[in-house]
Amino acid sequence: MKINSSNTTTSLNTSFSKVKEQQEESMKRLVTGLKINSAKDDAAGLQIANRLGSQSSGIQVAMRNASDAYSLASVAEGALSGINDAAMRINELSLRAANASVSAADRDAIQQEILQLQDQVGDIQSNTTFAGQSIFTQSSNSQFQVGPNANTTIGLSFSSLDEQVDALNAIDVTTVAGAQAAITSTQEINESIGSMRGNIGAFQNRIESTISNLANTYEQTEAAKSRIEDTDFAKASADNVQASILGQVNTAIQSQANVSQGMALNLLN
Numbered sequence: 001m002k003i004n005s006s007n008t009t010t011s012l013n014t015s016f017s018k019v020k021e022q023q024e025e026s027m028k029r030l031v032t033g034l035k036i037n038s039a040k041d042d043a044a045g046l047q048i049a050n051r052l053g054s055q056s057s058g059i060q061v062a063m064r065n066a067s068d069a070y071s072l073a074s075v076a077e078g079a080l081s082g083i084n085d086a087a088m089r090i091n092e093l094s095l096r097a098a099n100a101s102v103s104a105a106d107r108d109a110i111q112q113e114i115l116q117l118q119d120q121v122g123d124i125q126s127n128t129t130f131a132g133q134s135i136f137t138q139s140s141n142s143q144f145q146v147g148p149n150a151n152t153t154i155g156l157s158f159s160s161l162d163e164q165v166d167a168l169n170a171i172d173v174t175t176v177a178g179a180q181a182a183i184t185s186t187q188e189i190n191e192s193i194g195s196m197r198g199n200i201g202a203f204q205n206r207i208e209s210t211i212s213n214l215a216n217t218y219e220q221t222e223a224a225k226s227r228i229e230d231t232d233f234a235k236a237s238a239d240n241v242q243a244s245i246l247g248q249v250n251t252a253i254q255s256q257a258n259v260s261q262g263m264a265l266n267l268l269n
Contacts, residue, residue, distance in 0.1 A: 045228050052225040058148025059218040063211060066154075069144040070207045072130040073156060077200045079128040079136065080193050083164065086117045086124075087189045090171060094182035097173035107174045118169050125161045136161045146210050154210065156203045159196070164189050 096102060097110045125136045139160045143153040167189055173179040 042228075049225050049229040052221050052228070055148055056218060056221045056225065059214050059221065062145065062147050062152070063214045063218070065144055066146040066207050066211045066214065068131075069146065069154070069156070070204055070211070072135070072142075073200050073204050073207070075128065075130050076135050076158060077197055077204070079124050080197050080200070082124050083121050083161070084190060084193045084197070086121050087168065087186050087193065090114050090117050090168065091183060091186035091190070094171070094173050094179050094186060097179035098176055098183060100176070104174070107179070111172065111174050114171060114173060118171070121165055121168055125165050144207075146207070146214070154203070154206060156200070164192055 093110045093114055097107045102110075126134075128135045135158055137160060139158065141155060141157045143155050146152060146154050167185050171178070171182040171185060173182050
């Protein structure tokens with residue numbers, strides 16, 4: 001008579017090994033928070049999750065780039081606003097100097113204030129920088145990378161302001177003719193600066209829209225990545241409990257089988 005069946009023992013050992021493997025797998029998912037911990041878990045899912053992760057990283061960089069672009073535009077717009085204010089003040093002073101009731105001494109005093117304003121505008125042109133780069137000392141056409149893919153750019157052009165600064169520096173209201181010329185000149189400068197500010201404002205609006213779109217894309221990309229690779233904790237916990245119970249059952253069955261085998265041998269003896 002055959003007391004211990006090798007098939008039964010093998011079956012129990014195989015079952016125990018599978019249960020142990022399931023328990024280890026469910027525990028790993030609970031610990032790491034990922035249901036894909038290696039390619040063998042889900043090869044296709046891992047590839048898609050990696051692609052989504054790369055896209056998310058690119059979007060984050062693009063958002064920082066777009067924010068930097070907005071900040072640069074804000075610095076430039078603030079500087080142009082200062083020039084606008086100075087040109088408007090010079091226009092007011094020119095209108096006063098053009099009046100016949102103003103004496104030569106008064107025009108000289110007005111010119112002294114204008115000289116201060118001219119220096120102020122020159123300082124704005126020379127000293128307006130962003131991240132160590134001068135904005136208005138030379139013309140430029142900047143392209144800002146605002147997307148995770150190649151050539152996803154938005155451009156913004158700046159002039160050197162040399163023409164506007166030279167026109168302001170040429171203003172001399174010590175004569176009525178000079179004051180009349182200054183009125184026309186400051187009006188033209190204000191129109192030019194206002195146009196630049198308008199272009200910057202349109203650029204800022206576009207950047208704001210881009211940042212909003214990138215933020216939404218990032219959120220949806222991360223959500224998709226999470227659905228693929230993140231652990232469903234409720235399911236993983238249930239799997240872990242089930243594997244633990246099955247492991248205990250297998251242990252009990254194996255122990256019972258060993259006891260039964262011993263009792264049978266004792267009876268035969």
